[in-house]
Amino acid sequence: MSDSTKKWFSLNLTKKRKENTKVCGCGKTSGGCIPNNQNQISNAEFDAAVDAAIGDERKKDGFDQVFDVKMDRRTAFRKLTASLVIGAGAVSTSCSLTTGDHAKEKAQIDWEEQFKGNYKLMTDQEKKATVDRLVRSYQLRKGQNISMSSKNAEKDVLFGYAFNISKCQGYMDCVNACVEENNQDRNSQMQYIRIHEMKDGKGFKFDEADDNYYHEVPAEGHFYMGTQCFHCDNPPCVEVCPVQATWREEDGLVVVDYDWCVGCRYCMAACPYDGRRFNWSTPEVPENEINKNQHYLGNRMRKKGVMEKCTFCVQRSRAGQNPACVEACPTGARIFGNLLDPNSTIRWVLNHKKVFRLKEDLGTEPKFWYFMD
Amino acid sequence: MNRPKHKYVSLCSLLLFVAIFSCKHSEGEYHSITDKIEAESKNFHGTSISSEQYLEGIQTIQVTEGKHSFLIPERKSKIKSFACKECHTKSLSELKGADTIKKAHWDIRLAHANLHTMNCITCHNGDDMDHLSSLTGTRIDFNRSYKLCSQCHNEQFEDWKGGAHGKKVAGWAPPRASMTCVNCHNPHKPGFEKKWPARFNTQKVKERE
Numbered sequence: 129m130s131d132s133t134k135k136w137f138s139l140n141l142t143k144k145r146k147e148n149t150k151v152c153g154c155g156k157t158s159g160g161c162i163p164n165n166q167n168q169i170s171n172a173e174f175d176a177a178v179d180a181a182i183g184d185e186r187k188k189d190g191f192d193q194v195f196d197v198k199m200d201r202r203t204a205f206r207k208l209t210a211s212l213v214i215g216a217g218a219v220s221t222s223c224s225l226t227t228g229d230h231a232k233e234k235a236q237i238d239w240e241e242q243f244k245g246n247y248k249l250m251t252d253q254e255k256k257a258t259v260d261r262l263v264r265s266y267q268l269r270k271g272q273n274i275s276m277s278s279k280n281a282e283k284d285v286l287f288g289y290a291f292n293i294s295k296c297q298g299y300m301d302c303v304n305a306c307v308e309e310n311n312q313d314r315n316s317q318m319q320y321i322r323i324h325e326m327k328d329g330k331g332f333k334f335d336e337a338d339d340n341y342y343h344e345v346p347a348e349g350h351f352y353m354g355t356q357c358f359h360c361d362n363p364p365c366v367e368v369c370p371v372q373a374t375w376r377e378e379d380g381l382v383v384v385d386y387d388w389c390v391g392c393r394y395c396m397a398a399c400p401y402d403g404r405r406f407n408w409s410t411p412e413v414p415e416n417e418i419n420k421n422q423h424y425l426g427n428r429m430r431k432k433g434v435m436e437k438c439t440f441c442v443q444r445s446r447a448g449q450n451p452a453c454v455e456a457c458p459t460g461a462r463i464f465g466n467l468l469d470p471n472s473t474i475r476w477v478l479n480h481k482k483v484f485r486l487k488e489d490l491g492t493e494p495k496f497w498y499f500m501d
Numbered sequence: 502m503n504r505p506k507h508k509y510v511s512l513c514s515l516l517l518f519v520a521i522f523s524c525k526h527s528e529g530e531y532h533s534i535t536d537k538i539e540a541e542s543k544n545f546h547g548t549s550i551s552s553e554q555y556l557e558g559i560q561t562i563q564v565t566e567g568k569h570s571f572l573i574p575e576r577k578s579k580i581k582s583f584a585c586k587e588c589h590t591k592s593l594s595e596l597k598g599a600d601t602i603k604k605a606h607w608d609i610r611l612a613h614a615n616l617h618t619m620n621c622i623t624c625h626n627g628d629d630m631d632h633l634s635s636l637t638g639t640r641i642d643f644n645r646s647y648k649l650c651s652q653c654h655n656e657q658f659e660d661w662k663g664g665a666h667g668k669k670v671a672g673w674a675p676p677r678a679s680m681t682c683v684n685c686h687n688p689h690k691p692g693f694e695k696k697w698p699a700r701f702n703t704q705k706v707k708e709r710e
Binding site: 282283284285286288290292295297298299300301303304316317319323339340341342343344345346361445446447448449450454457458459460463464465466467468469470472473474475476477478480481493495499501 | 533534537538541542545546547548549550551552554555656657660663664665666667668669671672673674677680685693695696697698699700701702703704705706
């Protein structure tokens with residue numbers, strides 16, 4: 129164990145003795161004299177092992193994935209050994225004296241990340257440590273520097289949102305800004321925000337509304353309204369999570385620990401507002417489009433098989449800035465602020481306009497109000 | 502005699518129990534979010550978060566109207582040919598006479614209310630082009646043109662002061678900063694034009710086929 133406060137066993141690969149830095153006979157300052165890649169599992173081998181383990185599951189879904197599997201003794205054995213290869217690969221990389229410093233550091237980070245706890249239960253030091261590891265890991269893998277915050281909720285802050293239905297014109301600038309800010313998967317064109325085009329005189333009829341229109345807006349005889357995660361104060365998605373990977377923070381943000389999520393999608397089913405999105409494939413964002421100002425609970429890169437959703441741009445809002453959608457909206461239909469500040473604009477709207485929320489009778493207490501001029 | 506009394510006591514204690522433990526969500530002590538907001542904001546003394554850094558590079562002026570006080574972007578330095586006096590050396594009536602000079606502001610077509618209600622001199626004063634002019638003829642600084650708009654659009658003015666109308670600048674945290682009328686609306690043609698949405702989701706179309 130590295131230190132007594134740690135909740136899991138550490139490998140301590142990179143804290144090595146000083147004499148290692150001496151130049152060796154072959155002129156190398158790191159690793160051994162044997163060619164580097166001998167004991168290290170290569171990317172191709174790793175992928176092959178993963179493929180052998182879960183290859184079929186990629187193509188199948190639900191019932192098929194579990195029951196439509198021919199499992200004779202040979203495949204069962206193959207699957208078992210494949211999993212062993214992955215584990216052994218990590219161990220051999222980390223234990224070998226012949227691999228390079230970077231590989232060891234990577235293995236060390238992967239180990240620590242594998243065994244870290246739920247973010248909700250971490251102390252501030254632990255939060256900082258995981259964020260540092262993720263930043264370093266990104267640097268090692270991609271050669272790029274990102275900044276990642278683990279800023280906690282501020283006292284006396286409760287975030288709330290108001291949306292002016294009379295002002296929204298359906299331009300969808302908010303959606304684009306959101307996708308860019310939050311590093312959402314470009315392949316599946318994931319978007320947290322939906323703008324619904326509703327017919328005048330029909331009221332809120334989501335079954336008749338169109339959320340993927342493409343014609344000049346505002347269209348005659350229609351009005352527009354947006355939905356996203358409403359950051360309920362009594363969030364049903366949090367109740368159903370079997371592993372407590374999602375929770376409500378002190379400042380009212382409902383967040384997800386992407387490293388703790390097991391991808392069961394109960395929360396997706398529990399949300400009455402279609403606020404949650406699932407990564408069916410590994411999210412892909414071109415390197416030059418990645419927003420490098422990140423937060424652990426916000427827009428850091430997600431993995432395949434985890435949930436994500438709007439966080440009111442936690443990386444921005446906890447720093448005092450407006451979420452990207454508010455900043456992008458050219459009509460001023462979006463208002464964001466601190467509900468506990470009696471002088472905030474959001475409080476003025478709640479106190480002076482006729483506000484309402486979606487499905488208020490469910491008791492979910494969304495912190496997202498609609499109003500009209 | 503003893504029995505009904507006993508019943509009464511147990512009923513009362515049951516009621517008390519219900520009163521204490523019902524109407525509370527498992528995670529908090531408030532019945533609704535509005536109760537929570539009201540109760541928790543009673544002792545609000547501000548936060549350490551500021552949006553000052555996001556206002557850097559934006560020249561602003563302070564607006565104080567009633568009990569509202571906030572920042573709006575400075576305007577005069579953004580008007581291309583301010584000060585107007587540099588061309589309008591003489592009063593408008595004198596300048597108009599000479600037909601030989603090329604006409605200025607030929608591109609401005611007023612599309613704001615109708616001609617019964619508004620024309621150029623509703624807002625501009627031909628004898629003092631460096632200032633705007635209210636309906637009663639008092640001077641209004643170009644930086645505070647909202648005073649001009651608010652003469653007719655008083656409901657929008659109320660909403661703007663409170664924060665329900667108008668795009669916010671920088672952040673939610675204090676100091677509060679907001680766009681002023683002319684930052685979004687062209688005063689000569691204040692309506693918004695139709696345009697194409699910024700995005701079309703082709704994947705959604707595929708998924709819903």
